[in-house]
Amino acid sequence: MSTRVGGLLIMVGETMFLFSILNFIMITRLQYYSSGDSYIRTLFPHYIVFLIGLSVIAFIGMMFTYVYIFPSKQKFSQEQAIKDDRSPMYQKILEIQKELNEMRTTVDSLSEKVDRMAEERN
Secondary structure (H helix, E strand, O other): OOOHHHHHHHHHHHHHHHHHHHHHHHHHHHHHOOOOOOHHHHHOOOHHHHHHHHHHHHHHHHHHHHHHHHHHHHHHHHHHHHHHHOOHHHHHHHHHHHHHHHHHHHHHHHHHHHHHHHHHHO
């Protein structure tokens, strides 16, 4: 099977946020210049000020997401991954940790033997 379809889907998915930004700008213009709702034009005298206000709100939302939501999602997904042996990577890490502990024990015992041999020579 060709990788072109998968590559196309990845490219569309990666660039879709650009279309979302364009859609957002078009929708804000409709809302701002809506004849039935002049409240926004009362609060924001110019469309650019309205966009800046929305951008500030979006930035605050992004910061909130970055500080609170992403870490929470990561922690949850990591906790789910280690349940019921779901993650082969976690199992590998446990194996490596066990091997490191065995190596540490071996090195400690060899170190003790070398120290005793050094004391016996003196």
